[in-house]
Amino acid sequence: MTEQITQWLAIDPDPKTREELQRLIDEKQTLELEDRFRSRLEFGTAGLRGKVGCGPNRMNRLVIQQTATGLGQYLLTQFDDTKQRGVVIGYDGRADSKQFAHDTAAVLTALGIKVYLTHDVAATPIVAFGVKHLNTVAAVVVTASHNPPEYNGFKVYWENGAQIIPPHDSGIAHHIDIAAESPLELLCVEEAVALDRLVWLKDDYYQSYRDAMNANPLLANHTDPTGIAVAYTAMHGVGAKMAETLLADAGFDKVYSVKEQREPDGSFPTVNFPNPEEAGAMDMVVALATKHIAELACANDPDADRFAVAVRKPDGEYQMLTGDQVGALFGHYLLTKTDASKQLVGNTIVSSSLLNKIANAHGAEYYQTLTGFKWLTNVAMQKQTDDHQFLFAYEEALGYTVGNQVWDKDGLSALVAFAQLTAELHSKGKTIWDQLESLYRQHGMYVNAQRSIALAPNSPPVGDKLRANPPTAIAGRIVEITEDLKSQLRTFSDGSSETIDLPASDVLIYHLSGGARVIVRPSGTEPKLKCYYEVVEAFDTGDDFQTAQDKAQLVMDMLIAEHQHMI
Numbered sequence: 001m002t003e004q005i006t007q008w009l010a011i012d013p014d015p016k017t018r019e020e021l022q023r024l025i026d027e028k029q030t031l032e033l034e035d036r037f038r039s040r041l042e043f044g045t046a047g048l049r050g051k052v053g054c055g056p057n058r059m060n061r062l063v064i065q066q067t068a069t070g071l072g073q074y075l076l077t078q079f080d081d082t083k084q085r086g087v088v089i090g091y092d093g094r095a096d097s098k099q100f101a102h103d104t105a106a107v108l109t110a111l112g113i114k115v116y117l118t119h120d121v122a123a124t125p126i127v128a129f130g131v132k133h134l135n136t137v138a139a140v141v142v143t144a145s146h147n148p149p150e151y152n153g154f155k156v157y158w159e160n161g162a163q164i165i166p167p168h169d170s171g172i173a174h175h176i177d178i179a180a181e182s183p184l185e186l187l188c189v190e191e192a193v194a195l196d197r198l199v200w201l202k203d204d205y206y207q208s209y210r211d212a213m214n215a216n217p218l219l220a221n222h223t224d225p226t227g228i229a230v231a232y233t234a235m236h237g238v239g240a241k242m243a244e245t246l247l248a249d250a251g252f253d254k255v256y257s258v259k260e261q262r263e264p265d266g267s268f269p270t271v272n273f274p275n276p277e278e279a280g281a282m283d284m285v286v287a288l289a290t291k292h293i294a295e296l297a298c299a300n301d302p303d304a305d306r307f308a309v310a311v312r313k314p315d316g317e318y319q320m321l322t323g324d325q326v327g328a329l330f331g332h333y334l335l336t337k338t339d340a341s342k343q344l345v346g347n348t349i350v351s352s353s354l355l356n357k358i359a360n361a362h363g364a365e366y367y368q369t370l371t372g373f374k375w376l377t378n379v380a381m382q383k384q385t386d387d388h389q390f391l392f393a394y395e396e397a398l399g400y401t402v403g404n405q406v407w408d409k410d411g412l413s414a415l416v417a418f419a420q421l422t423a424e425l426h427s428k429g430k431t432i433w434d435q436l437e438s439l440y441r442q443h444g445m446y447v448n449a450q451r452s453i454a455l456a457p458n459s460p461p462v463g464d465k466l467r468a469n470p471p472t473a474i475a476g477r478i479v480e481i482t483e484d485l486k487s488q489l490r491t492f493s494d495g496s497s498e499t500i501d502l503p504a505s506d507v508l509i510y511h512l513s514g515g516a517r518v519i520v521r522p523s524g525t526e527p528k529l530k531c532y533y534e535v536v537e538a539f540d541t542g543d544d545f546q547t548a549q550d551k552a553q554l555v556m557d558m559l560i561a562e563h564q565h566m567i
Contacts, residue, residue: 001037008037008054011184014061017054024054040180043067043173045165045374049144049153052096056180059152064100064142065184067154068107070176071140074168076111077175079137079159086114088134088201090127091142092303093238093264094152097121100142102189104154109192110185118201121238121264123304124155125410126209130201131161132407133208146235146275146301149268160381161407163374166503210242213413214249218334218391218403221420224427225251230296230419231289233258235274235281236265237302239412246416252423256292258284268302276301276308276398286310286318295422295431300411306398307414311422311432321432324352324448326418327394328439329432331355333421334392334402335362343391344384346376349485349502349509350450350519350532351396357443364391370485370505373399377407396448437545444515444536445552451560453529453567462529462567463506463522475562477512484508516555518563529567533559 005025012018024033036055041048041063048067052059075082087108091101098121105115116134118127127141137159144151156164156172164172192198213219230252234240240262247255260270261284268274271281276299289297289312297310297318309326310318321329331345340362347355348371359366365388369375376393384390394400399409402417425435440446455462463486472479472493482491483500485507491497507521515536523530537552 001034004037005033008056008062012054012060012062013065017060017062021054040177043070043169043176045163045169045372047153047155047164049147049151051150052152059096059100059154061099061103064103064154065107065186066179067176068104068140069111069179069182069184070174071138071156071172072108072111072113073179074172074175075113075137078171082137083112083114085135085137085159086116088116088127088130088136088139089142090118090122090124090130090139090201092124092144092266093121093236094142094144094149094266096152097142097266100152100154101140103186104140104142105192105198106186106188107184109195109197110187112197114197114199115192116199116201116205118205122201122206123238123242123300123412125305125406125408125412126206126242128157128161128408128410129209129212129406130205131157131159133212141303143303145303145305146273148273149266157408160378162377162381163372163408165374165378206242210245210249212405213246213416216403216405216413218337219250219413219416219420221337221424222251223420223424225420225423226253227426228252228296228419228423229254229256229289229292229294230298231256231258231285231292231294232415233261233282233285233288233299234264234304235271235276235299235302236261236263236268237274237300237304238264239300239302239304242412243300243304243415246412247419250416250420252419254292254294256288256294258288260284264302274302276306282308282310282320289318290316295426296419298415298418300415301398304411305409307400307411307418308398309418313433322448323394323396323398324354324446325436326398327351327396327400328354328358328446329421329435330392330394330400330402330414330417331358332362332435332439334417335359335364338391340364342388344380344388345391346380346393348372348376348395349507351394352446352448352534353517353536354439354443354446355394358439361442364388368502370502370507371395373401373409377401381407433545440545440548441539445539445548447535447537447549447552447556449533449556449560451531451533451564452523453531453564455527455529457527459527461506461522462520463508466508466520471510471566474510474512474518474566475559477514477516477559479510480513481511482508483511516559518559531560531563533563535559
């Protein structure tokens with residue numbers, strides 16, 4: 001390992017990480033050095049994501065340059081016109097993001113590939129939008145989204161505008177490995193511009209995204225936007241300017257932005273964890289909403305691809321909606337605004353099955369994918385036809401895409417659509433809670449939950465144990481259908497089976513009597529089992545919303561307790 005460290009120290013272009021590495025050497029921090037050099041940061045379908053620091057197992061300038069070289073070389077093997085069509089590059093507000101983006105541009109332009117580089121920070125959906133808008137072969141966004149401050153990432157989009165899926169991840173990874181053993185070539189920004197290999201994406205490019213959103217027919221519901229107030233936070237990310245602009249374009253004139261969290265700041269000084277789902281992350285925007293008696297307290301995560309909302313209740317308190325609740329509301333709303341029989345909507349296997357019920361009720365086509373937005377959009381492109389055009393997809397982790405201007409989750413357009421949905425309801429004397437209750441009364445009271453079970457580091461795979469001795473009942477409910485995505489078989493309680501049209505994955509899904517569901521899958525990064533639960537209970541005529549929810553929650557608590565006792 002000593003030789004490897006010495007070689008790395010000799011070629012690291014960043015004085016900051018060279019100094020960090022030399023300090024670790026001088027202080028003889030053997031365990032830390034082993035952690036940095038035991039492997040490379042793995043490139044997968046989400047690209048790269050990891051802590052910033054020295055060494056191949058961290059995010060740093062040398063890793064970025066090697067990664068960009070591998071990406072560029074792979075693109076050259078995939079498209080004859082890679083150099084002419086080029087790659088869009090954008091970045092978030094983290095400390096190293098601009099440098100990493102410029103390093104990526106320096107590498108790609110040295111390979112002769114044209115680069116369209118944002119002149120300033122940009123929300124992830126604004127960069128993803130550029131692939132189709134500029135007809136490039138790919139895009140790169142330097143972002144760690146809602147991860148803690150010490151992280152950064154390198155996300156790749158393909159020529160279809162969606163995040164990469166196999167086999168492109170492994171193809172790029174192979175070329176990165178080659179690049180890591182080869183001399184690197186870079187072209188400075190000034191020379192790249194002079195050679196017409198680098199084009200700055202300035203304000204007119206951001207304007208093109210704005211124009212596309214304003215022209216989106218799904219964002220054209222301008223029913224009384226002045227009737228509601230919206231509190232908003234960018235959570236120290238890059239969403240504020242465009243979010244506020246789009247809301248103003250849509251006619252919302254009572255928008256209050258959390259000043260302390262409005263500007264990009266990669267240290268995220270006012271939140272412990274810049275993820276809207278984390279406890280306390282929404283406190284400041286809820287306080288602002290309370291001050292102005294706003295109907296909604298909304299947030300984008302730091303790269304603005306996710307959307308979160310807390311809704312004012314009759315007692316004046318605010319309650320966060322789950323991703324599944326927002327997804328159900330969107331599904332119903334968007335299908336009522338279109339010819340539903342010609343629409344395609346979808347969500348992931350761990351998201352609520354309520355969207356399927358809503359789609360069926362409207363006569364729309366529904367599809368389901370593996371976890372991850374990359375699957376939702378890539379599969380949608382494969383499934384849509386002239387008779388069923390893609391309309392909407394979501395995942396429970398606060399990701400939504402409304403229409404097809406961006407083939408990825410887009411927290412900015414979701415913000416506008418949800419504000420318009422709320423304003424329309426308000427004009428009719430109704431609230432979001434009224435609409436949710438209406439959906440639950442029609443389809444059943446849905447409650448979804450996720451839990452993780454820690455496992456011993458060397459414990460045998462739980463999936464193998466469950467497959468060897470499959471449960472026939474869970475929490476007193478009969479297992480009516482078992483879906484094993486590893487074998488891609490759906491088995492019914494009578495012993496018959498059929499093939500599942502999903503990629504192979506180590507996931508088991510149990511459909512229980514009474515409409516409940518349990519999903520188990522191992523974590524890809526830690527020794528733990530991830531469990532997803534769903535219960536569907538009757539919404540009795542005499543019950544109010546809270547009573548029905550409490551009853552369903554009690555059933556959920558029992559299901560979780562008894563299932564986890566079984567594992």
